[in-house]
Amino acid sequence: MYESEDVVLTFNYSDVVNYLLEIGVENQEAVELKQYIEEQGLLTNEIKINEIPIYYIGDLIELGKVKVYDKESNEYVEEIEVEERNEYCGPLCGAGHKYYRTKSGNSPFLSIWLWIS
Numbered sequence: 001m002y003e004s005e006d007v008v009l010t011f012n013y014s015d016v017v018n019y020l021l022e023i024g025v026e027n028q029e030a031v032e033l034k035q036y037i038e039e040q041g042l043l044t045n046e047i048k049i050n051e052i053p054i055y056y057i058g059d060l061i062e063l064g065k066v067k068v069y070d071k072e073s074n075e076y077v078e079e080i081e082v083e084e085r086n087e088y089c090g091p092l093c094g095a096g097h098k099y100y101r102t103k104s105g106n107s108p109f110l111s112i113w114l115w116i117s
Contacts, residue, residue, distance in 0.1 A: 006109040008069040015065040
C-alpha cells in the first residue's frame with residue numbers, strides 16, 4: 001500500500017514481487033526490496049511501501065498493476081493520466097519529469113524526476 005494526501009494505491013503482492021524479480025537481475029536495490037517485501041509478507045497481509053523508490057511505483061502504475069483510490073471522489077480510478085515533460089535550458093541543461101493524475105486538470109498525485117542535467 002502507498003498513501004498520499006490524494007490517493008491510496010494498492011498492489012497485488014505477487015505482481016510486485018514478480019516485477020522486482022524481472023528488473024532485479026542486475027539491480028541490487030530491486031533484489032533487496034523484493035527480499036524485504038517477501039519477508040514482510042510472511043508477517044502481515046498489509047505492507048506499507050511508502051519507503052520504496054518512487055519510480056518503481058510509477059512503473060507499476062503504467063503496467064496496470066496498481067489500484068488507485070481517489071480520496072476526493074471516494075472511488076477507484078479506472079484510468080490514470082501519465083504526462084512526461086522534458087524541459088531544456090541549453091545543450092547540456094534540462095530536466096525530465098513524469099506526472100501521474102487521476103484525471104485531466106487535477107494536480108499530480110505522483111511526480112517522478114526522470115533526469116536532470
